Amino acid sequence: MPPSDPSSADWFADFGVNRSNALAVLAAATRHGGDHADLFFEHATTTSLAMSDRKVNRAFTSVDLGVGVRVVVGDQVGYAYTEDLSLESMLRVARIASEIARGGKAVAPVPSSPRALPNRYPIARTWENVALSERIPLLQAWEERAFSLDPRVIKAELSLADTDRRVWIVCADGREASDYRPMTRAFVNCTVEDGAVRESGGYNLAARNDLSFYTAERQARLVDEAVLRAVRSLDATTPPAGEMPVVMAAGSSGILLHEAVGHGLEADFNRKGISVFADRIGQRVAPAGVTIVDDGTVPFSRGAINVDDEANDVERTVLINDGILTSYLHDNISAKHYGVSPTGSGRRESFRHPVLPRMRATYMEAGPYDPREIIASVERGIYCETFANGQVQIGAGDFAFYVRHGYLIEDGKLTRPVKDVNLIGNGPKVLEAIQMVGNDLVIDESGWTCGKDGQSVPVSQGMPTVKVAALSVGGGTR
Amino acid sequence: MSQLEQLATKTMASLLSLGAEEAVVSVSEGTHTTLQRRDGKVEQATEASTRGLAISLLVDDRWSNHSTSDLRDDALATFMARAVEATRLLEPDPDRRLPPVQECGRGVSEETLDQLDPHFSERTTEQRATEAVELERAVAEHAPNGLVSSSTFVADGRSRAVMVMSNGFSGSHEGAWFSSGGEATLTDGERRPEAYAYYGARYRGDLPSPEAIAIELRARAHERIGSGPVASGTYPMILANHAVGRILGILAGPLSGGAIHQRRSCLADKLGETIGASCLTIIDDPTLPRGLGSRPWDSDGRVARVMPVIEAGVLKRHYINTYYSRKLGVSATTSGSSNWVVRPGDRSPEAIAAALPKAILVTGFLGGNSNAATGDFSFGIRGVLLENGAPTRSLSEMNVRGSVLDVFKRLAEVGDDPWGYSSVRSPSLLFADMEFSGA
Numbered sequence: 001m002p003p004s005d006p007s008s009a010d011w012f013a014d015f016g017v018n019r020s021n022a023l024a025v026l027a028a029a030t031r032h033g034g035d036h037a038d039l040f041f042e043h044a045t046t047t048s049l050a051m052s053d054r055k056v057n058r059a060f061t062s063v064d065l066g067v068g069v070r071v072v073v074g075d076q077v078g079y080a081y082t083e084d085l086s087l088e089s090m091l092r093v094a095r096i097a098s099e100i101a102r103g104g105k106a107v108a109p110v111p112s113s114p115r116a117l118p119n120r121y122p123i124a125r126t127w128e129n130v131a132l133s134e135r136i137p138l139l140q141a142w143e144e145r146a147f148s149l150d151p152r153v154i155k156a157e158l159s160l161a162d163t164d165r166r167v168w169i170v171c172a173d174g175r176e177a178s179d180y181r182p183m184t185r186a187f188v189n190c191t192v193e194d195g196a197v198r199e200s201g202g203y204n205l206a207a208r209n210d211l212s213f214y215t216a217e218r219q220a221r222l223v224d225e226a227v228l229r230a231v232r233s234l235d236a237t238t239p240p241a242g243e244m245p246v247v248m249a250a251g252s253s254g255i256l257l258h259e260a261v262g263h264g265l266e267a268d269f270n271r272k273g274i275s276v277f278a279d280r281i282g283q284r285v286a287p288a289g290v291t292i293v294d295d296g297t298v299p300f301s302r303g304a305i306n307v308d309d310e311a312n313d314v315e316r317t318v319l320i321n322d323g324i325l326t327s328y329l330h331d332n333i334s335a336k337h338y339g340v341s342p343t344g345s346g347r348r349e350s351f352r353h354p355v356l357p358r359m360r361a362t363y364m365e366a367g368p369y370d371p372r373e374i375i376a377s378v379e380r381g382i383y384c385e386t387f388a389n390g391q392v393q394i395g396a397g398d399f400a401f402y403v404r405h406g407y408l409i410e411d412g413k414l415t416r417p418v419k420d421v422n423l424i425g426n427g428p429k430v431l432e433a434i435q436m437v438g439n440d441l442v443i444d445e446s447g448w449t450c451g452k453d454g455q456s457v458p459v460s461q462g463m464p465t466v467k468v469a470a471l472s473v474g475g476g477t478r
Numbered sequence: 479m480s481q482l483e484q485l486a487t488k489t490m491a492s493l494l495s496l497g498a499e500e501a502v503v504s505v506s507e508g509t510h511t512t513l514q515r516r517d518g519k520v521e522q523a524t525e526a527s528t529r530g531l532a533i534s535l536l537v538d539d540r541w542s543n544h545s546t547s548d549l550r551d552d553a554l555a556t557f558m559a560r561a562v563e564a565t566r567l568l569e570p571d572p573d574r575r576l577p578p579v580q581e582c583g584r585g586v587s588e589e590t591l592d593q594l595d596p597h598f599s600e601r602t603t604e605q606r607a608t609e610a611v612e613l614e615r616a617v618a619e620h621a622p623n624g625l626v627s628s629s630t631f632v633a634d635g636r637s638r639a640v641m642v643m644s645n646g647f648s649g650s651h652e653g654a655w656f657s658s659g660g661e662a663t664l665t666d667g668e669r670r671p672e673a674y675a676y677y678g679a680r681y682r683g684d685l686p687s688p689e690a691i692a693i694e695l696r697a698r699a700h701e702r703i704g705s706g707p708v709a710s711g712t713y714p715m716i717l718a719n720h721a722v723g724r725i726l727g728i729l730a731g732p733l734s735g736g737a738i739h740q741r742r743s744c745l746a747d748k749l750g751e752t753i754g755a756s757c758l759t760i761i762d763d764p765t766l767p768r769g770l771g772s773r774p775w776d777s778d779g780r781v782a783r784v785m786p787v788i789e790a791g792v793l794k795r796h797y798i799n800t801y802y803s804r805k806l807g808v809s810a811t812t813s814g815s816s817n818w819v820v821r822p823g824d825r826s827p828e829a830i831a832a833a834l835p836k837a838i839l840v841t842g843f844l845g846g847n848s849n850a851a852t853g854d855f856s857f858g859i860r861g862v863l864l865e866n867g868a869p870t871r872s873l874s875e876m877n878v879r880g881s882v883l884d885v886f887k888r889l890a891e892v893g894d895d896p897w898g899y900s901s902v903r904s905p906s907l908l909f910a911d912m913e914f915s916g917a
Binding site: 024047051054055057058059060061062063065066075076077078079080081082083084093096097099100125132133135154155157189191193198200238241242243261263272273274275276278296352354380388389390391393394395396397398399400401402419420421422423424425426428472473474475476477478 | 511513516519520521522523524525526528529530540541542543544545546547548551553557560561564565568569570571574579602620626627659663664666668669670671702705707710711712740741742752845846847848850852854855856857858874875876877878879913914915916917
């Protein structure tokens with residue numbers, strides 16, 4: 001029977017895994033030596049329900065089970081994984097991972113014992129205990145609301161997905177941690193039609209939480225935002241092209257920080273010397289008043305973790321403090337390289353992937369300005385409100401993000417709605433160009449996912465209203 | 479019968495006995511290896527053997543999909559029972575049906591598809607290590623000026639998949655893949671611009687030589703030095719062959735049956751209409767020997783067939799799977815793209831560029847997206863300003879925008895240099911009067 005504590009390492013006993021055979025696998029992994037070795041056990045069950053054409057008519061479930069074995073020698077990594085948790089299979093992949101340390105001398109792993117962790121996502125009920133019959137009415141109510149809000153809504157697609165993920169990390173140095181990581185995500189996407197014009201718009205919410213996350217307010221917001229975004233697009237136009245002042249709305253504008261700053265401060269890029277921020281710790285990189293953090297401790301947030309995927313404690317890391325670059329985001333390898341403590345940023349998509357320094361919840365601390373004052377200060381520019389995706393080139397520092405919806409700012413006022421435009425800039429230049437920071441920090445509740453080296457991890461981002469002196473807007477020139 | 483086939487057949491029998499009216503069982507296994515080197519030593523070595531099982535079910539007219547990597551007997555039994563039980567709770571969807579067995583099967587033989595390099599099974603750890611060292615050595619010999627750090631990788635994998643459908647169709651398919659490439663980071667004032675060169679192939683021998691990869695990486699790295707934006711305006715755009723996939727990708731959303739059914743496709747009513755220049759022909763060819771997107775059947779089990787997507791500028795087909803063919807009341811085509819082959823022209827991109835007083839050569843993209851409902855797109859670009867074919871400025875911090883409904887009509891010429899290292903096999907393309915935003 002599963003243990004009552006969903007985060008207990010004993011969960012994996014059900015699959016025939018215990019501390020004794022974990023130790024044997026670690027011994028095989030370190031048979032040629034190595035500075036560090038760890039095992040990452042994972043069991044994740046996912047359920048997704050989808051609704052379209054007024055019917056909850058699609059379901060998807062998945063079970064993902066396996067272990068990743070990592071051996072580290074200096075900054076070199078040997079990695080292997082298997083979906084088969086038999087001792088024989090685990091020993092086989094451990095021997096493969098150990099090859100990175102070939103020629104070294106065996107080191108004996110230290111027996112591990114569990115340790116207590118903070119719980120940043122305490123929930124009353126795991127998702128496996130929520131019947132489909134409890135979820136179906138939610139989707140039906142959301143769809144009903146979408147069609148009732150505006151007669152121009154002609155189609156609605158909705159989904160509700162959740163995951164119960166258990167991980168157990170066992171390190172050769174005797175450290176051990178287990179974590180239960182819930183996740184839920186709801187999507188609403190609407191198509192609207194007005195005469196010959198057709199548009200679509202969507203919104204989603206996500207959290208490490210249980211069914212109680214879907215409060216009446218959130219359920220209403222989920223649907224209302226989707227419909228509003230679709231309807232607003234009907235009248236929106238392409239903005240003009242070229243460099244202009246940009247005001248980033250509070251909330252999901254944190255995508256600017258994620259792309260312009262966050263990736264460049266992941267320490268693996270810096271220890272290799274390939275980030276535009278390499279060797280800049282202690283230097284001024286932004287005006288005074290700009291403080292940017294990456295925080296794994298925001299309760300229930302999508303980017304929260306109780307422990308990182310190397311069994312390190314998780315912290316709120318101040319990256320830029322009052323304009324001065326103070327820290328990178330570290331995993332064990334980079335922390336050792338720089339002689340600092342890990343920041344609890346070692347993450348991986350699953351047991352199939354080695355650890356990398358990753359963001360968690362990245363946001364800018366609030367400043368002194370009223371958001372209305374910020375908008376009023378712009379004679380002609382763009383107000384960016386909702387976003388689809390972004391990307392960065394770590395070394396050049398160039399980054400981009402795609403604005404789904406926004407407004408033109410003319411003479412200090414929001415005027416015409418604009419849509420579907422890519423904005424591009426350079427990270428260090430944009431940091432220097434931050435002119436006003438609002439007093440209205442919002443950490444966005446949407447389900448952002450960060451990609452790096454072929455791995456996707458859930459993240460959060462946030463921002464107060466911020467004015468940037470100039471970004472290049474990919475608008476129309478005709 | 480192989481273990482995979484036995485597992486698939488046994489799973490199908492269990493699902494039918496649990497009450498499934500129709501079902502599809504897919505079982506796969508594979509191996510993959512990646513060896514990455516940086517600055518003279520191994521940075522990361524990854525190796526795995528992987529397996530998984532996926533099922534689709536029709537129970538009481540209700541449909542669902544499920545997958546698992548936990549293949550223990552007891553776990554599978556529980557997985558299947560829960561899947562059937564969950565399906566019964568859904569609302570009926572009478573359009574969910576498997577295709578008729580006559581429409582399922584192998585379009586071309588495994589031999590013709592030629593997906594499995596016969597030398598794959600002979601590969602050794604030492605051989606991979608040697609290949610990685612040789613590539614790293616070549617990159618060092620052809621190092622770009624101002625190199626800060628470079629990394630190289632060699633990777634390969636092999637997979638085998640079995641599909642069993644309750645309509646009577648079953649088959650198996652096997653393939654291998656190889657990939658190699660490098661990254662280089664340079665100093666350029668306060669910037670450290672990076673360049674990449676990645677290649678994929680079904681046969682190891684079809685990848686470029688280490689020296690060719692190193693020379694291409696150096697050229698791409700040098701192209702990034704001193705980059706910045708030029709003035710916003712309309713310019714001819716030459717899209718490098720290896721970068722075409724991003725622009726052709728804006729067709730994928732609006733061509734899909736799902737988008738058409740949800741009425742958010744700007745191409746829904748364009749079948750038979752001219753949406754591109756007469757020099758544009760795109761063929762979806764799942765039968766291409768050694769093609770990275772080749773397959774014997776699609777995800778519905780339908781026979782893989784060559785399909786024109788755009789012929790001389792005229793839109794010929796949408797991507798309609800079995801489900802959406804019933805929903806929309808139209809014939810099924812195929813469930814998704816395989817290899818996209820763009821018919822080449824007669825001139826090299828260099829000859830095309832030489833005839834233009836000024837043009838922007840786009841060699842890569844940064845961010846950006848498109849709207850399937852309206853066709854609008856906006857992408858960040860990297861590239862070079864060309865004047866009479868000669869590079870005069872490295873470009874960054876610029877965007878290009880347009881519409882799916884317009885951009886392919888601006889196609890002025892197709893190059894003679896099809897890219898052979900991805901499932902999009904396109905030559906370089908010249909577009910007239912594209913809207914660029916910059917300084």
